[in-house]
Amino acid sequence: MNKKMIGKLVGVLFFLEALFMLPAIAVCFVYGETGAPLRGFLWTVALLLALSGALYGVCAKATREFYAKEGFIIVALGWILLSAMGALPFYISGEIPHYVDAFFETVSGFTTTGASVLTDVEAMSHGLLYWRSFTHWLGGMGMLVFLLAVVPTGKGAGYSIHLLRAESPGPSVGKMVPRMRQTASLLYKIYIVLTVLCVLFLLAGGMPLFDSLCTAFGTAGTGGFGIKNNSMADYSPYLQNVCTVFMALFGVNFSVYFLLLLREWRGALLDEELLLYGGIMLTAMFVIAADITPLFSGFGEAFHHASFTVSSVMTTTGFATEDFNLWPQLSRAILCILMVVGASAGSTGGGIKVARLLLLxxxxxxxxxxxxxxxxxxxxxxxxxxxxxxxxxGVNVYMAAYCAIAVASFLAVSVDDFSLETNLTAVLACFNNIGPGLDLVGPASNYSLFSTFSKVVLSLDMLLGRLEIFPIIVLFSRHTWNRTR
Structure with a gap:
């Protein structure tokens, strides 16, 4: 095992995380938050840079030997360490006084889950709100994909493909263009363009710049951290519709956009996964709208909220305009199914993925x-x-592992003795990177009621779900650390 190469890449990731905290520090200055929030960021950045320098210095002469094992380890270890360090500004500032809660919140951000332990989001400082939402954007496409796109840390397609396969969601990862670094760069260019478009449409609807950026980060990463206590309910129908459309767009396999750029219209628009994804989403929208119409002034208003909720749940974003926990049983059952199905492979969404469903x-x-x-x-x-x-x-093995982990996690969190609906949907919502569940973890509630043990279990579920299970299993497998390859 090339431990020095792993250490070197962790050092690079720490340096990138420190860089990505700089805009949040700027936000602190803009809003005059130069007390505890700023100190939290400055101490964390200093620690990150110190660790990065130490790791890079010790591991500078690492050989370029890099295999699938190293790829899985660096992805799993990198995500855990980035979350652990990313939680420090919340903890040091005192805005989330317990470290496990801060870690849960940060894991939820990086894995684009959106599950929160905060009871009053609006009481948080602007700098930390920005960092909280920005973790969604970073986690949506993945920090390792960003590293491949901009940092020349290795040579050869083998190095790149092992990292990309270990981090990118979906049953398989292929090359859009001959070089993997070009593929990673292209993915991020598409991601950035769609994010900018989302911000512009939100600004056009009168949303303030700060709100637009945070909302776009959550929409693009399909994460769902809101900056209002009632998520998206206070915003206008236009702004809600913008999020509905962009959540659905970010749930599409990014290879479809690549085909559109090449003007291969037939291959893009007749993609079987895209057709199934759109078919499931539209069917769920109409069925739920018909089911909840008596709760609203008419079918039009019902369809508006049904469309937003279906787009949010299926893409595993987690924004809400209504408390769907109060909807009829049929609608809630459909939403639970959509939690498991998730978005397309190669998108920023979570869940099992439509591609796996199609293959099954x-x-x-x-x-x-x-x-x-x-x-x-x-x-x-x-x-x-x-x-x-x-x-x-691979799909069959994934499904077997998925079911086993879901059952084990459900049993583990059941020690808190909440209702069956609460415990089960909490596991499904975290494992599938959605955020809100039903009953005590519905859109109007949060995860603060769970014990420390359950929060650790659910944090692990979020990481397992975002990284498609296997990198985490490989990291903690005793066979991984044997000297023989």
Missing amino acids: FKSLAAEVRRMLRPRSVNVVRVNGRVVKDEVLR
Whole structure:
């Protein structure tokens, strides 16, 4: 194992995190928050730079030998350490006085979950509110993807692909362009352009600049940290509609946008995952709107709130305009299903991913055909291409691990003795990186009621969900640290 290369990359990540805290420090100065919030950032930046310098100095002569094992380790370890350090401004400033709560909040930010322990968001300083929302934007595309895009720390496609595969969500990661660094750079360019467009549309609707930036960070990263206690409920229908559209756009596989840039309209618009993603979303919107119409002045208002909520839940963003915990049972059941389904592979959204659902359906159909005609050759195709057996095997293994972890987590948090609905949806909401669940963790509530033990379990669930399980398992596996490869 190339431990020096791992240490070197962690040092680079610490340096990047320190850099990304500078805008939050500027926000503190703009709003005159030069007391505890500023001290929290300054101490954290100093510590990050010291650790970065020490790690980079000790590991400067690392060899460029880099394999899949190192890729999984650096991604899992990097995300845990970035969250641990990113929590320090909240803790040092005293705005979140307990470190486990600060860690939970930061993990929720970086994993774009949006689950919060804060009971009064509006009481937080602007600098920390900005950092809290900005963690969504950083986590949406991934810090390692950013590192690949802008920092030349290694050579060779093998180095890059191991990092990208370990961090990027979805059943498989391929190259959009021949060089992986170009792929990472292209992903971030698309991400930045869509984020800027979202900010401009929000500004056009009269939203203040600070609110627009924080809301756009949460929308782009499909995270859902709001800067108001009632999330998006106080904003105008226009602003809510802007978020509805952009949440759905950020839940699309970014390779679709790449195909659109190449003007390959047919390949982009007839993508099977995109069609299934859009079909599920639109169907859920109309069914829920019909179900909740009696709660509103008419079908139009009901469809507005249903569209926002479905877009928010399916893309695992977590913004809310209404407390859907009070909606009829059918609507809440559909939303629970959408929590699990999630967004598209290669998007900033969480959940199982529509791509995996598509592959599971196609694998089931192929198996039925094989049972009826044992001698026939049955293959699974997506967009006309044969899916490799290793991809199908990966999907099956992922689903088995997903179910096992969800059950174990549900049993673990049940020691807090809350209702079945509370505990189950809390696990689903954190594991699928959504944020709000039902009952005591609904949109109008938060996670402060859970014990320290449960918060640690749910924090781990958020990391497992965002990193697609395997990097975390590899990090804590004893086989990983054996001397033999």
